[in-house]
Amino acid sequence: MSQHDVYDYRLTWPINPDAPADSAEAKAPFVDHGTAPISPERYYSAQWMEAERRLLWPKVWNWAAREEDIPEPGDYVVFTLGRESFIVSRDDDGGLRAFFNVCPHRGNRLVSDDGGSRPGGFTCPFHNWRFALDGTVDHITDRETFRAEALCRKTDLAEVRCESWEGFVFINMDPDAKPLTEHLGPLVEHARPYRLAEMRIMRRVRAVWESNWKIGVDGFNEAYHVHAIHPQILPVFNDYHAQIDLYANGMSRMLTKFAHESPRAGNAALNAALHATMREVGIDADAFSGGPADVRPAVQTAKRARAERLGLDYSGFLDNQLTDDWNYDIFPNIQMGIHPEGVSMLYFRPHPDDPRKFIFDVIVMMHPQANAEILPPAYMGLPQGWDISGREPAEIEQIDWREGGLGELFDQDAGLFAEVQRGIESLSFKGSILSEQEQRIGHFHAELERYLAAR
Ligand code: FES
């Protein structure tokens, strides 16, 4: 791999060196985070966890629901973040609202299920106080037994900011936070052709993984470990020549080529997996006269032809969006691998009280389809024959990571992260040393440290 010699970390490997500056594939300017190691106590200390509870989670946009989960007034879902719980609902005017799931009377959880429909508002089961869908208190039982001064405190539900992007409903506890779409930055434009608002969650699997949530975020923010942990995908995945873009607000992305063999594999001839990739999109692989590097453009052309035949509009996509992984990191705890056929969304939430665990949701989204001719990339782990009609909302499947079930790639990472957690806690470990293939990790932690500066 002679290309090692010419690596320019300020540039990484642009997916299209000729991309105009206003194109979705344009390389963003380098952001220098230096070379200091990432200090390890953030991954295990109770103080760090507490600092994040006070200074990070109440300040950032947290994804709470999809709009289609709550179509009608009174529909609601409960969203849990660490020790907090929120009700995200539709009010009588069809607006989105979010409240702390806490009764202002004596602090009871207002609702204790995962969601449902309460068009008449919310009644607290402890003493039957009632709240309208806009959060105002409608009824205080035996109001005459409260002294007036007691009730001049706030008796409405505590509301938080609630904004939606492409059907994703986010909440923010900080009244002064910048708007959601401003936080998301270039992703808002880049995501447009995919019509994410019209996609539906086809599968959502949840597991408790045995590491800090940031070990999860870090792990999925680089492809450097792929050759070691997931060598099975190297025949169709160029893990090395990635374009990395660092954006404002801790956001970043990585563009990596599929339908393109890793340079680590070093084969001159077409491998079997590239053959299979071509067959998947209707190319006669046996008659293909090109070499390994010709497969990716051929797959792009074939995908456009297939889309036309199926009546899908691919005109808004760049060629490399048809084959490659466009992986966005939404600060602080969401990653999205975006493809025309579907989205792999990873959601890393802190455990309520154990810094050595996190709640991991692995979500596959697609445009609803009657036939299964267009499938999302295999790495997303959607089982054969899965219902992708979108008719029924996907139930959350709770699984034990030790038993597998997330798909091969994720199952490999689950065991790995538990080992990383143990190693990081050694007295001998002096902090993560980052290559520039891992510059998204440095970018994430620089932003995290800005939030935690006051700790
Ligand atoms: S705690 Fe809710 S009504 Fe008393």
Ligand SMILES: [Fe+2]
């Ligand atoms: Fe991995």
